[in-house]
Amino acid sequence: MARGAESYQFLPLLPFRFRFAGYIMIFLGIGAAYLYFFGGRPTYFEIPVFAIVTSYAETRWFVFAQTNALDELAFVFSLLGLLAILFSKEKHELPEISFLRIKAIIYGVYGTSLFLILLYITVFGWPIFIAIACAFAFFMVLSIIIFRVLVYKYQKEYNNSSNTKEGAL
Numbered sequence: 001m002a003r004g005a006e007s008y009q010f011l012p013l014l015p016f017r018f019r020f021a022g023y024i025m026i027f028l029g030i031g032a033a034y035l036y037f038f039g040g041r042p043t044y045f046e047i048p049v050f051a052i053v054t055s056y057a058e059t060r061w062f063v064f065a066q067t068n069a070l071d072e073l074a075f076v077f078s079l080l081g082l083l084a085i086l087f088s089k090e091k092h093e094l095p096e097i098s099f100l101r102i103k104a105i106i107y108g109v110y111g112t113s114l115f116l117i118l119l120y121i122t123v124f125g126w127p128i129f130i131a132i133a134c135a136f137a138f139f140m141v142l143s144i145i146i147f148r149v150l151v152y153k154y155q156k157e158y159n160n161s162s163n164t165k166e167g168a169l
Contacts, residue, residue: 011102016093019085022084025078028081029078032073041068042070045069046067049072050062051065079136085144086140090151104144105143107146108146111146115135119131
């Protein structure tokens with residue numbers, strides 16, 4: 001297996017333009033969440049959906065259930081948006097940037113694991129399932145933030161070293 005920085009060019013990343021689409025999806029997700037929680041849940045989002053299990057008045061399996069799909073749309077759009085942002089290439093994707101992406105994802109796993117441990121020792125009962133559902137989104141947000149910080153530091157260091165080389169000439 002190749003071990004050099006050039007081996008990171010084969011990461012299965014999305015094209016750069018997907019980052020913009022990711023921000024649009026997050027915006028749509030926030031809009032759907034706003035409508036669901038504060039906008040009176042418009043009735044045109046009341047649709048029948050196939051449910052593997054639904055548990056409102058009674059627990060039913062493999063049925064079509066009537067539901068307001070705004071909360072599901074909010075979560076799906078937000079998750080897809082975060083995914084697009086996290087896994088979109090940089091405008092100029094260098095092997096070093098790909099390495100920083102992997103490093104950010106590893107730190108994201110560490111941070112999310114710590115987050116889950118804290119959840120398990122502080123949240124009890126049914127709310128833990130909602131918190132766990134948010135853990136993957138937490139992982140992606142944390143990885144994006146760490147990646148942006150690492151890229152910023154890398155670019156700052158790269159610019160400082162190129163200025164030093166020019167000054168030495």
